[in-house]
Amino acid sequence: MKLLIRIMALGALACVATAASAQTPQQSQMNNAANIGRHASDANKGGGDETKVKANDKAYNQALRNLPDKQFDPWRGVR
Numbered sequence: 001m002k003l004l005i006r007i008m009a010l011g012a013l014a015c016v017a018t019a020a021s022a023q024t025p026q027q028s029q030m031n032n033a034a035n036i037g038r039h040a041s042d043a044n045k046g047g048g049d050e051t052k053v054k055a056n057d058k059a060y061n062q063a064l065r066n067l068p069d070k071q072f073d074p075w076r077g078v079r
Helices: 002-023 026-035 038-045 047-064
Strands: none
Touching: none
């Protein structure tokens, strides 16, 4: 009986250890650490940011114009 309990305990321990190692592979953690902050350094290199900003402002202003002037009434069909 004690042997069976030990075998089951070792099997459970092996399953837990296998699942833990599968969740955090070392290579992907190193790749993620190397990519932190990369977008911030790449943004400083670009010279065409002015057109992107103008396009974003134009789209934002157009979306503001498309908003209705009346406030939405969720109870309009109940009354």
